[in-house]
Amino acid sequence: MSIIKLKTIQKQKTVFQKTDKRQKTALWSKQQKPINLQRTILVLFSVLLFILTAVPAHAAASSIQQDLKDSYHTKAGEKTALIFQGRPDGAWGPRTGYLWEYKLPGTDEWIPLSQERLEVLHPSTNVQIDGTDARIDIDNPWYDDQRVTTLVIEKTPAELDGTQFRVTIGRYDQKQSVVATLNVGGGIKIDAKAVDGMAFEGQKAELSVDTKAPSVTYQWFKGEPAAENKIEGAAGKILTFENAAQDDAGTYAVVVSGGGKTETVTANLTVFEQPSVSPKNAAVGSEIKFSVNASSDYTCQWYKGKPGVGTPVGEGGNIFTIDSADAGSDGEYYVSVTKTGDADNPVITSNAIELNIASLTAQPKDTYAFAGQAASFDVTAPDGADLTEYQWYKGTPESKTVIENAVSAKLLFDSESNPVEKSDEGTYFVTVSQTFGTGENAETVVMTSKLAKLIVFELTCSNNTISAGEDVTLTVTGGEQQTERTLFRAYAWYKNDGNGWEQIDGASKRTYERHGVSGAENGTQFFVRMMVDGFILDSGVLTLTVYPEEDDSSTEDNTTENNSTDSDGNSGVNRGSSSGHGEVKILPQNQTTNPEPKTITTDAANETVPVKQSNVAGLETTTPEKTYLWAGAAAAFAIVCLFLLLVFGRKKRKEEDEK
Known part of the structure; x- marks a missing residue:
């Protein structure tokens, strides 16, 4: 029993162990199935990656096996087929494709016949070669050993003679190319x-x-x-x-x-001839004409400035006119020309031509002088002329009188040889002629100055015969010809009674009066200093001759004597009024009798006037600041005194009221 039982137990144990092992194996298998699937997918992906990477690399390392000829010969109007049959050494790969390109004669650009690589998925594609219809065919599936691609031109034009075609085979960045040239038989078409x-x-x-x-x-x-x-x-x-x-x-x-x-x-x-300008040198106000020999078949545009950067002027045409030139017209000009309606012809630009508008650098100005003294007009012409000539006139350009020998830049009235006279008063101008160039190329420009006036003043005496006890009046006359500006005048009278020159206090008007002249004043000298429009003018020296009251005959004799020659040999000049009164002696300005200048005051309010400039040689100017300083000090002193009087007067009245 025991043995049987033991065997039974062992048998049961064995069965149990087998059953447990089968269960564990089934469980392990169930757990390993996902793992095996993942491994299988990984292996397949690795193989695919190897195929995709290894095949192009192998193809890139190999030469193309093909039968595309180096050149194809055909005839104009016939069908042409450029055949490429071949493959790269090694595996093909499913995405290997073709790229057809062409290059026309005389150009360097390869033009693609399609925008993408052509594959078996595109068995036939219609393209154009410089406007000519063509077709690209691809035969055989991708897995065949050989592949054929054909460029077909149904009617080959002669213009494609010499055109090159290139086939590029490959995929991604692994590409190879072959080139063939198309020769169109029957001669080339030049079409020049x-x-x-x-x-x-x-x-x-x-x-x-x-x-x-x-x-x-x-x-x-x-x-x-x-x-x-x-x-x-x-x-x-x-x-x-x-x-x-x-x-x-x-x-x-x-x-x-x-x-x-x-x-x-x-x-x-x-x-074309370079453009011309006439005249090239001109005066202000002249008409200027530019021209270029271009017919109506051409379009012209004129510019002012340097070529390429100028400003358009005029309305176009082969002629450009400036009706009345001014100083702003001076400068460079050029013209551009193009064939009208012909886009193939470019725009051409001429060289620059220069227009010289000559104008006087400085114009003559109005001037003033006392009769018997000096005066002058000046003009300044521009530089650059080969010849410059002057001519002065009295009057206006419409009514003028030539001044003899006045042919320089200065018109001078000399106090010694040609002093100013009352009849010289009037309007003056000058013409300046400048010649540029010599010989046949010489060109002359005539410039006319502005009008300038000469205003003449005179120092006159009221009485023809001056006797002791009579009154005498000295007067400045003239200035009837007014300039464009209102004349501003100030006067200062001086006398010399034998003790040197001194300014006469209070004598600051146009006239100076002496009441009850005594015989002791015989021989007293007078002159007047006048400021007008910024000019300082000194009159000539007037010598007063006083005759005894009781001797009429001696008076007549003295008058005759004083109309002759003075002790210095200078003739007495009658500069009296229009009625003949006021016989006096006016001495030349170059005598050293003139006093040192003093402050000049005006007629109206006895106001101090500063001396600005002088047209008399050697004349010094006063310093108006000192005069103003003394006047201010005097006014301040008067105000202080008035204030003190008011204060002390009020104080005194207060004291009297308190008493």
Whole structure:
């Protein structure tokens, strides 16, 4: 029993162990299924990645096996098929594709026939080759050993002769290419087109010819394509004239040869003269005319300024006119020319031409003088002329009198040889002639100055015969010819009674009166200093002659004597009024009897006037600041005194009221 029982127990134990093992195995298998699936996916992905990476690398390292010819020959109008059959060494890969491109003769650009790589998924694709319809076919599935792609042109034009085609095979960045050239039989089509040229004299000009035909030669001729007209060395597409001249203008022929064919085309060269201006040198107010020898077939535009950066002027046309030039018209001008309605011809620009508007640098100005004294007019002409000439006139340009020997920039009335007289009063102007250039190229410009006035003043005496006890009045006359401005005048009278010159206090008006002249004043000298419009004028010296009252005969004798010659040999000049009164002696200004200048006061309010300038040689100016300082001090002192009087007067009244 025991043994049987033991065996039974052991058998049961064994069964239990087997059952437990099967359960554990089933459980382990259940747990491992996801793990095995993941491993399987990982292995498959690794294999796929190897295929995608290893195959292009292998293909890139190999050369293309193909039978695309280096060149294809066909005839114009016939069907052409460019066939590529081959593959890279090694595996293909499912995304390997083709890229067709073409390059026209004479160009460097490869133009794709499609925007993407063509694969078996695109068995036929319509394309265009420079406007010509074509088709790309792809045969055989991707897993075949050989693949064929064909470029088909149903009607091949002659213009495609020499066109290159390139096929690029590969995928991603692993690509290989082959190239073939298409030769259209029956001769090439040159189809040459010449481009005209134009330029201004002295500038660069070009003629050119354009053709799409490859492998052609060129030869230029002046005129007909004959041996005598052949231009040596002119064997390119462009004929260049570095310094175009009028003799270069005309028709040129160019012979284009290639593929057994020859074609001749012509081009015209137009050479314009540089623009002109007339006159080149002119005065203000002159009419100026610019012109260029361009016909109505050309469009012109004028500019003021430097070429390329000027400002447009005028309304266009081959002639530009300035009706009345002014100082602003001076400067550089140029013109641009283009063929009307011809976009192939460029715009050409002329050289600059310069217009010189001559104007006087300084005009003569109004001036003032006392009779018997000096005066002058001045003018300044511009620099740069080869010859400058002057002529002064009295009057106006419409009614003028030539002043003899007045042919310099200064018109001078000399106080000694040609002093100012009352009859000299009036209007003056000058013409200035400037010549630019010499010989046939000489050009003369005549400039007329503005009008300037000479205002003449006189110092007169009221009485013809002055006896002791009588009154005498000295007066400044003149100034009837007013200038554009209102004359501002100030006066200061001086006398010399034998003790030197001194200013007469209170004598600051146009007239100076002496009442009850005594015999002791015989021989007293007077003169007046006047300021007018900023000029300081000194009159001549007037000598007062007083005759004894009781001796009429002696008075007559003295009058006769004083009309002769003074002790210095200077003749007495009668500068009396229009009625003949006031016989006095006016001495020349160069006598050293004039006093030192003093402050001049006005007629109206006895106001101090500063001296600004002088047209009298050697005249010194006063310092008006000192006069104003003394006047201010005096006014302040008067105010202080008045204030003190008021204060003390009030105080005194207060004291009296308190008492």
